[in-house]
Amino acid sequence: MSEIPSDLDGLRRRIDEIDDQLQDLLIERLEIVASVAAHKRGTGAIAAHQPAREAEIIRRLVRRNKDAFPAATLIRMWRELLAATVRLQSSFAVAVYAPPQALGYWDLARDHYGSHTPMVPYRSPSQVIGAVMDGQAAVGVLPMPAEDDPDPWWRHLLSTDGNAPRVIARLPFGARGNARPDGADALAIGCDIEQPTGQDRTFIATENAPDISRARLVSALSDLGFTCTFIALCEHADSVNTLIEIDGFVPTGDPRLDSFQAQLGKSLYRLLRFGSYAVPLAPTTFSTAKTAGRAAVMVGATAGAKG
Numbered sequence: 001m002s003e004i005p006s007d008l009d010g011l012r013r014r015i016d017e018i019d020d021q022l023q024d025l026l027i028e029r030l031e032i033v034a035s036v037a038a039h040k041r042g043t044g045a046i047a048a049h050q051p052a053r054e055a056e057i058i059r060r061l062v063r064r065n066k067d068a069f070p071a072a073t074l075i076r077m078w079r080e081l082l083a084a085t086v087r088l089q090s091s092f093a094v095a096v097y098a099p100p101q102a103l104g105y106w107d108l109a110r111d112h113y114g115s116h117t118p119m120v121p122y123r124s125p126s127q128v129i130g131a132v133m134d135g136q137a138a139v140g141v142l143p144m145p146a147e148d149d150p151d152p153w154w155r156h157l158l159s160t161d162g163n164a165p166r167v168i169a170r171l172p173f174g175a176r177g178n179a180r181p182d183g184a185d186a187l188a189i190g191c192d193i194e195q196p197t198g199q200d201r202t203f204i205a206t207e208n209a210p211d212i213s214r215a216r217l218v219s220a221l222s223d224l225g226f227t228c229t230f231i232a233l234c235e236h237a238d239s240v241n242t243l244i245e246i247d248g249f250v251p252t253g254d255p256r257l258d259s260f261q262a263q264l265g266k267s268l269y270r271l272l273r274f275g276s277y278a279v280p281l282a283p284t285t286f287s288t289a290k291t292a293g294r295a296a297v298m299v300g301a302t303a304g305a306k307g
Helices: 006-043 051-065 071-089 104-113 125-133 153-157 214-223 255-267 288-306
Strands: 094-097 119-122 139-143 166-171 186-190 200-208 228-235 240-247 268-278
Touching: 006 071, 051 071, 051 166, 051 268, 071 104, 094 104, 094 125, 104 119, 104 139, 104 166, 104 186, 119 125, 125 139, 125 153, 125 186, 139 166, 153 240, 166 200, 186 268, 200 255, 214 228, 214 240, 214 255, 255 268
Parallel strands: 094 119, 094 139, 166 268
Antiparallel strands: 139 186, 166 186, 200 240, 200 268, 228 240
């Protein structure tokens, strides 16, 4: 066995010291989380799972990373940490739409909610919705809505009940990792309180008369200062359900929603806010060229120091 150079031995000892410091900080973080959880239980109104807060944490860490560490790996590590802290605070399980032909949604859910979080696969969106509504799961993971779906899952959640599940996140928030390619992006539904993060999208849903066109809906919203980023329609015999995605965080009491309803008058039977999500990180965040360039600089600097 070849002898280990003294400088390498010293570097390994330093790595061990850093690992100890990291572990100590993790323990300290968990102690603070326990204090936060006790405060939440005292108020009785703050859920352990906070999607907006988690998005803000990830974005902040990626900004300060400055390409020193692969962003996708950084996010993966923190997603596991965030998932673990949620489980420490409360019972938390995830229902996932994962039929045999679309197991990629399971991968997205696992990467986002943690490899040790209890997850149950379901073959249909209605089963996922049922699991969340019955309290068997805190979160449900469902396919991103499509424009041409004749029976979209979202229309089964158009309820005026304030406790009904709503959209709370979009997956993946970071890189896709090793997710199987048979699944597109996904939406997560739940009953968590929504909060703005500064970069958000909001869903509203309508039930309206068939004579209201897609163009009229988009025009009316545009006149009120809204930017539509997606719209899907589901036609019935005497009405149409419409799901509209709007750029930005639109709270329930936004007066522009009342103005929108007034513009369409009796032709708009129902208008519901359908949740929101923090906009995922841009693909450029995970550019391999950036990471490789940074790594080359670090290796070169180390070699220069030894020389």
